[in-house]
Amino acid sequence: MKVAFLGPEGTFTEEAALAFLKALGKSDEAELVGYSTVTDAIEATTKGEADKAVVPIENSVEGSVNATLDALAFESDLVIEREMVMPIRHALIVSPKADLSKIRAIVSHPQATAQCRRYLAEHFPNVPIEAANSTAEAVARAAEDPTLAAVGTKLAAELYGAIFAEVNIEDYQDNKTRFVLLGREPAAPTGKDKTSLVCFIHKDQPGSLLSILQEFAFRYINLTKIQSRPTKKVLGEYYFFIDLEGHKDDDNVVAALKCLACKLRAVRVLGSYPMS
Known part of the structure; x- marks a missing residue:
């Protein structure tokens, strides 16, 4: 079974995909395939290139992920099979060679930087923010460029050989994201x-x-x-x-x-x- 997710490796969505598979008892049967955008992951599954897709749909701080809503409404016949709410903890991640006083840009997915708006304004007030397709992509870039700092996951830092400049930088400690598992197998009623x-x-x-x-x-x-x-x-x-x-x-x-x-x-x- 192939499961599409917002990649590359090291995103919160990959963590959610792994959690879904564990809950379903299918961790050993699945192959995770990362896509550069939410829309690409949904489109690939709609076309049959993957059996399931895992995408974010809503965040407690920034609200809905509009790309997911619109793709489900207009571009896909997939159904939501499961949902999962996960706590989101952001870290400021840099290359081992980085000097924080010389950071020229903060890079991450727009949802991630928005969830850390106060921290970034306080600690990097004059540093521009650059958008990336995912937090993992941002971390990969920062790991290669010591003048960049990324907002991302601890898993991504470990995968790409970067280090934490600071952890738990999200503005709200109860920050959570709701993820959905998409496919073609409607779920039976459970009573809840x-x-x-x-x-x-x-x-x-x-x-x-x-x-x-x-x-x-x-x-x-x-x-x-x-x-x-x-x-x-x-x-x-x-x-x-x-x-x-x-x-x-x-x-x-x-x-x-x-x-x-x-x-x-x-x-x-x-x-x-x-x-x-």
Whole structure:
């Protein structure tokens, strides 16, 4: 079994992929394949180049990973099979030859540097920040260039021969990221499930969102997340991404989805899966 993830080796997503495989008892059966972006990992799995994909979908500090939401809504027929919430601990990582007073740039994935904004502003106030596709890619660059410092993982530092200048530099100590396992095998109900779906309205008009929310409120279905995202067609036109408590096969969820299908242009269930 091939599992695609946001690579290269040493990313938080690789750590999440390993944790998923361990929980499923498939650590010895799987081959992890790193891709340079979330979209690439999802696309490869959609095309059948990998059997599963592990990608980040939400962070407690910076919110949703929009690339994941949009890929699931528009570019893939994969379903969410599992979710996992993991604590995120960032480190400032440099080459063994680095001099912190001569660092010319901080490099990392934009989500990572955003989660360490206060630390970077205090300790490197005039140093520009450069974007990388992943924290591991950033660490690999810093390991080769002593004028760069990376925000990344301890695992990446060990893999690429870099060292820690400082650990636990995240602004919020309860920083967590939610990862999802994508595939083509819908999960059976467990009694403690979550369902993710996207809703497309016919047109923007007063009460459009209310008409969606009423179906869940009437049936006492708790929503754990709701977010609007552009449909990428017309300025000001949005779809709604929703997480709710319950499985798509639960009677109350079935009834809500049936009523929404009559009201909306489209409703698509992205998966029902055990709640982390």
